[in-house]
Amino acid sequence: MDDFALLKRYIGQTLAIQCSNYKEDYIKRRIQSRMRSTSCPTFDNYLKFLKANPSELENLRNALTINVTEFFRDTDVYEFMKKDILPELFRQRKQLRIWCAGCSTGEEPYSLAMILHDLMAQNPEISAKIFATDIDKVVLTKAQEGIYTPRATGKLSEAQIRNHFTKLPDGNYQVKPHLKELIRFRAHDLMSGVPVSRWLDLVICRNVTIYFTEKQKDELVRMFHSALVPGGLYIMGKTEFLGRQVESLFVSYNSLQKIFSKKD
Ligand SMILES: C[S@@+](CC[C@H](N)C(=O)[O-])C[C@H]1O[C@@H](n2cnc3c(N)ncnc32)[C@H](O)[C@@H]1O
Numbered sequence: 001m002d003d004f005a006l007l008k009r010y011i012g013q014t015l016a017i018q019c020s021n022y023k024e025d026y027i028k029r030r031i032q033s034r035m036r037s038t039s040c041p042t043f044d045n046y047l048k049f050l051k052a053n054p055s056e057l058e059n060l061r062n063a064l065t066i067n068v069t070e071f072f073r074d075t076d077v078y079e080f081m082k083k084d085i086l087p088e089l090f091r092q093r094k095q096l097r098i099w100c101a102g103c104s105t106g107e108e109p110y111s112l113a114m115i116l117h118d119l120m121a122q123n124p125e126i127s128a129k130i131f132a133t134d135i136d137k138v139v140l141t142k143a144q145e146g147i148y149t150p151r152a153t154g155k156l157s158e159a160q161i162r163n164h165f166t167k168l169p170d171g172n173y174q175v176k177p178h179l180k181e182l183i184r185f186r187a188h189d190l191m192s193g194v195p196v197s198r199w200l201d202l203v204i205c206r207n208v209t210i211y212f213t214e215k216q217k218d219e220l221v222r223m224f225h226s227a228l229v230p231g232g233l234y235i236m237g238k239t240e241f242l243g244r245q246v247e248s249l250f251v252s253y254n255s256l257q258k259i260f261s262k263k264d
Contacts, residue, residue, distance in 0.1 A: 003043040007031065010047055015061050017135070021191045022064075026211040030063045058138065065136045069104040071148075071155055072111045073206075074238055080257050082115045085233060089201050090119065092231075096128040096201045099227070101190055102208030103132040106143025106175075106183075107152070112204070113179040114164055131196045133188035144185045146175030190220055195227035203228060206237035214243055221246040230264040 001009070008019040008027070019027045031046065038056060040046040050056050072078045089096055096116075100109040109132035116128045134140050153161060153173050165173040188196050190208065203224045209217050221242060224234050234250060236242070236258040242250065250260035 003047065004028070007043045007047045007050075010050065011060070011064075014050075014057055015064070016189070017061070017064055018191060021213060021216045022211050023213055027064070030066075031060070034060050034063050061136060061138070065134075065139075067104045067136065067139050069107045069207075071107045071153065073108065077206075077235065077238075077257050078111060078115065080254065080259075081112070081235075082119075084254075085202070085259070086115065086119055089233070090123070090126050093201060094126050096126075097197065097199060098128060098130045098202045098204065099196055099200050100130055100132040100183075101188075101196070101203060101205040101224075103134050103140075103143060103185070104136075105139045106132065106146060106185070107148075108132075108204065108206070109143070109183050109185075110146065110164075110175055110179055113182045114160060116182060117164070117179060128182060130183045131200075132183050132185050133190075133196050135187065135189045137187050140185055140187055144180075146180060147172050148175075149173075190223075191216060193219065193223060195223055198227050199229055200227050200232055201229055202233045202235070204235045206235060206240070208237070209240055210237070218243045218246045221249065225249045225262055228262045230262060232262045234260045234262070236260070 012018050031043070034056070035041070035046045037059070038046065038049055040049050050060065098112065100112060103109050109130050112130060120126055120128070132143065134143070147168065149172055153165065161173060164176050164179055166176055168174055186196060190205070205220070205224065209220060212220065225246070228234065233253055238258060240258065242260065249263060251263055253259040253261040
């Protein structure tokens with residue numbers, strides 16, 4: 001086994017991240033960025049460094065699971081959810097089950113929860129539950145705390161801040177309980193092959209699969225398909241595509257917004 005393979009095996013054992021499921025180039029680039037930061041010239045040096053400095057494992061995890069996110073990222077998708085998707089799903093069912101997969105620090109499920117809360121305020125008969133998951137327990141803890149800097153909340157309107165956040169003495173903003181109550185945060189690996197729940201009306205998995213291998217992406221799409229109710233919707237990231245092997249499982253609901261409807 002070469003040094004790179006040994007390093008990947010160690011990452012699998014310690015961080016439970018199976019590198020073989022990700023594109024090799026991607027894994028190499030992310031590890032090399034940590035090697036530069038720790039002044040390790042070779043994979044072998046970096047493996048020794050990791051074993052001697054367990055705190056580096058957290059840095060490596062962050063490098064491998066890039067967590068970039070923001071409130072209402074790609075605003076038009078949220079506008080479409082608010083005006084089209086959610087009212088349409090609520091017409092079919094009074095209680096929605098939604099999976100926000102790869103939710104990072106929580107901005108995505110909380111954005112969705114703000115929209116849902118406003119819709120529910122107009123109609124007391126409807127309700128929703130969001131399962132928000134991520135492989136990275138560090139970001140999940142932040143998501144559960146729901147504390148954001150003024151910079152992170154900068155894109156939100158004054159009304160959204162007033163209605164859904166409490167200003168803390170240090171100037172940060174904490175999400176109010178009425179939004180948190182809509183969300184169940186849970187650690188979950190999308191490569192596990194097992195969905196977080198079934199009978200889902202909507203799966204939102206955006207900007208997560210870009211580094212997965214084609215095979216992993218297809219398996220993930222099959223898993224989402226099996227977890228959705230007939231006609232349930234799957235929203236991908238703007239730069240992501242349905243693979244050839246799995247495109248027949250869905251019909252396009254809105255091609256611009258990358259939204260697909262499960263075929264029965
Ligand atoms: C770029 S963020 C996207 C966050 C959010 N969906 C958005 O679009 O703003 C990607 C997230 O996917 C998570 N992730 C990567 N691989 C994963 C896996 N195998 N299972 C679950 N989450 C994963 C990362 O930890 C990271 O938080």
